[in-house]
Amino acid sequence: MYAALFPGQGSQRLGMGQALYGASSAAREVLDRAEAALPGLLRLMWEGPEEALTLTENQQPALLAVGYAAYRAFLEAGGKEPLLAAGHSLGEWTAHVAAGTLALEEALRLVRLRGRYMQEAVPPGEGAMAAILKLSREEVEEAVKGLKGVEIANLNAPEQTVISGKKEAVERAAEALKAKRARVVLLPVSAPFHSSLMESARERLAEDLAQVAFRKPRFPVYSNVTARPEEDPERIRGLLLAQITSPVRWVEILWDMEKRGIRRFLEFGSGEVLKGLVARTLNEAEALSVADPESLRKALEVAHA
Template structure:
């Protein structure tokens, strides 16, 4: 069985998607649809500047467009339809476009708004995020239990967890966890994503989602909120909203995919972040990153 994976923020780089555009008709059509929906997107992808591409409102539609284009190039080249799909944070939206739950154009407009709302939810400097490594989740939970406004944001691998929330609380948690021999690194982000502080963004996006049609996906897509495969369109819409304020349960998602029989994980879009997390979380599975036609051809030659 195959699982299609789609990355979230942090996987972007100037130039991403250009090889797909030049080497795949299906990818080119997907990226041209993205450009028609959000004019200027392709120029941002290929020319930057990097600081502009990093902006949340730009980064989210950029990653969605490139992830979907990579998936379309893979299918055009003869790649098998996945049994399941999953995406990390923003990547969950890309997974639903690939599965046909959402039209590409609707998803691009929605994630542009999602990025704007998330950026505007908390004034710059009032929120923070930090990656905690080399200590078990139990230690992290123990140290943040008494700190107001600090929550789990991303459970990425058994030894990598991200915390999010009020800046002063996150800084305090970092110091406490360093004393417990954790490696704790403040992340260069502009807002405390996946925390209850994002509630204003969730409420604003709910209005935009009201009249957007959702269809039953062609294959189940895992929810970051439940860590279960979801197929009901109305439930998917609700969970995509809840995702803004809830933890990304990536470890559980990967473990569930393996338990359901998935042996091959294919990451579509830009970078190798999710491929690396598969390797650090699961044993006895294969993971490949597909960002160019050459990588797609190589994976297909190996039976992907």
């Protein structure tokens, strides 16, 4: 029994998915379908330039394609479907593709639009995000209370919270938090994600989502907004929209999974960010990544143990 996790922005790297493409017919099928839907995507993922890959509208479909390809490779090699699934921000979309809520091609088109709308919601240089380490959520909330233009964006781990908003406000909040002995890391992002400044992106994406059919997922997928597993297709549609301007409640998602008996987690896609967050949040949990043939082999050994 395990939970499937799918990463969000920041996990991309040049060459991601290429080894799985060569080793797994299922991964190859997924990535070929992604290339047919968005021509040029595979070359961008494998050859760059890296600056283009990191653009929000390119990064989001690339990470979705690689995450789903890794998941399908795992199933092809004998792995079973998860009891539950969750994705961090963009990764929630990948989780829904894995669960059958959305078709791959539809999801790729939608997350490219999502990324474009998010990028265009705030002029370059006007927004910022910062990770706050070594302070609890409550301490961060107390420190930013009353500061206009800054909001809690990600609750990643018990002592890792991300703030988002207008650049000047985030910088003021960062100084206030440093005075409380927090470690503050300004994030290299192009917009203030998961804040009210993304409202125009939410409104634009609503029109596109209204035209897409959602199906009941084969297994429950957690919403970043509610931190609960969701199965109703229309509710999922609304929550994916709300997610754009709402905090990612990752800590609560992991805690809820633990309460339901989950002790094993597999992160499908590029990088090991979520594997690290599991280690920082849960004391008695095992987390592995599935990103290439070697990590796939190790995940299968654990899954069948």
